Amino acid sequence: MDTVLEREEAVQDIETGTLDVRVKQIRYEGKGINSYEFTSPSGKPLPRFEAGSHIDIHLKNGVIRQYSLCNSPAERNRYVIAVLKDDNGRGGSRAVHESIAAGDIVTISKPRNHFALSEEANKVILIAGGIGVTPLKAMAHELEERGVDFVMHYCARSAEAAAFGPELERMQRSGKLRYHFDDGEEANRLDLRALLSEPTPGTHVHYCGPGGFMAACADAVSHWPNGTVHFEHFKAPEQPKREPTCTENQDGCDVTIASTGLVVHVGPNQNFSEALNESGIEVPTSCCAGLCATCKVRYLEGEVEHNDFILDDDDRKEFLTICVSRPVSKTLVLDL
Numbered sequence: 001m002d003t004v005l006e007r008e009e010a011v012q013d014i015e016t017g018t019l020d021v022r023v024k025q026i027r028y029e030g031k032g033i034n035s036y037e038f039t040s041p042s043g044k045p046l047p048r049f050e051a052g053s054h055i056d057i058h059l060k061n062g063v064i065r066q067y068s069l070c071n072s073p074a075e076r077n078r079y080v081i082a083v084l085k086d087d088n089g090r091g092g093s094r095a096v097h098e099s100i101a102a103g104d105i106v107t108i109s110k111p112r113n114h115f116a117l118s119e120e121a122n123k124v125i126l127i128a129g130g131i132g133v134t135p136l137k138a139m140a141h142e143l144e145e146r147g148v149d150f151v152m153h154y155c156a157r158s159a160e161a162a163a164f165g166p167e168l169e170r171m172q173r174s175g176k177l178r179y180h181f182d183d184g185e186e187a188n189r190l191d192l193r194a195l196l197s198e199p200t201p202g203t204h205v206h207y208c209g210p211g212g213f214m215a216a217c218a219d220a221v222s223h224w225p226n227g228t229v230h231f232e233h234f235k236a237p238e239q240p241k242r243e244p245t246c247t248e249n250q251d252g253c254d255v256t257i258a259s260t261g262l263v264v265h266v267g268p269n270q271n272f273s274e275a276l277n278e279s280g281i282e283v284p285t286s287c288c289a290g291l292c293a294t295c296k297v298r299y300l301e302g303e304v305e306h307n308d309f310i311l312d313d314d315d316r317k318e319f320l321t322i323c324v325s326r327p328v329s330k331t332l333v334l335d336l
């Protein structure tokens with residue numbers, strides 16, 4: 001049965017859809033990386049989260065960005081994210097570093113999880129590339145607490161560029177965490193192919209990191225059985241420029257809104273998001289890059305070019321992400 005406290009929290013979440021939290025602490029974690037610890041201003045426990053979850057941060061400039069929670073899911077008193085300042089990025093990480101101060105009240109979403117830790121694994125290999133360590137660190141904490149065998153490989157440019165050093169020291173000493181630095185000894189570089197050469201029954205792999213690292217991991221695990229490999233992109237990979245794929249005759253697609261019967265025309269160079277917005281149909285979006293699933297919508301008929309980095313094959317039979325998906329068939333029905 002729910003406790004009174006949990007029921008109170010649920011009411012608050014339904015009413016607001018977001019939470020206001022206080023920035024309790026900002027800490028230097030590594031070169032260019034700060035961690036941000038958020039607590040409840042009322043002192044009440046925060047909604048529970050699972051390892052792999054992320055939250056949306058609503059920044060002062062109106063931008064919303066997603067960051068993985070990196071602390072232990074057993075902690076109910078705080079959420080911790082870590083952000084690498086990317087001067088060549090879209091501006092979100094710069095805004096976090098430059099506009100958030102200790103003591104501020106920040107609006108966030110409830111945690112959502114599209115990178116769940118496998119429940120049935122009896123051994124887990126976590127492979128982190130750079131700031132991709134954040135969701136994997138939460139997983140390492142959870143695996144320790146569950147008593148599941150795991151090892152985390154953390155690849156970074158250098159020791160200075162690796163985050164959470166003191167916090168992870170105990171894990172390193174116990175042999176659960178192994179560092180691999182680009183500027184370190186050749187013999188200590190991570191050989192992904194060797195590490196992942198032989199899938200063993202009950203072992204699952206989770207990885208997260210930048211584009212090149214993700215491609216190398218995908219290549220090294222390509223022979224692992226379905227369902228044993230889990231990953232999350234924190235940035236949309238570069239995509240080759242596409243020609244319009246919508247319909248055989250390139251005239252676009254008529255999308256029917258199931259609840260109202262309204263037909264919205266999606267042009268051959270448009271995605272769903274643009275066309276729906278122009279027709280006054282609002283579907284919430286966040287990353288606009290196929291990474292967060294905020295804009296996931298069920299479709300009832302039609303064919304879709306998905307282009308996202310979050311839905312698996314089963315999801316794709318039923319759902320599309322309106323920010324990056326495009327219609328392929330001439331007609332399509334959305335469950336809106």
Ligand code: FES
Binds near residue numbers: 284286288290321322
């Ligand atoms: S808004 Fe993030 S996947 Fe569409």
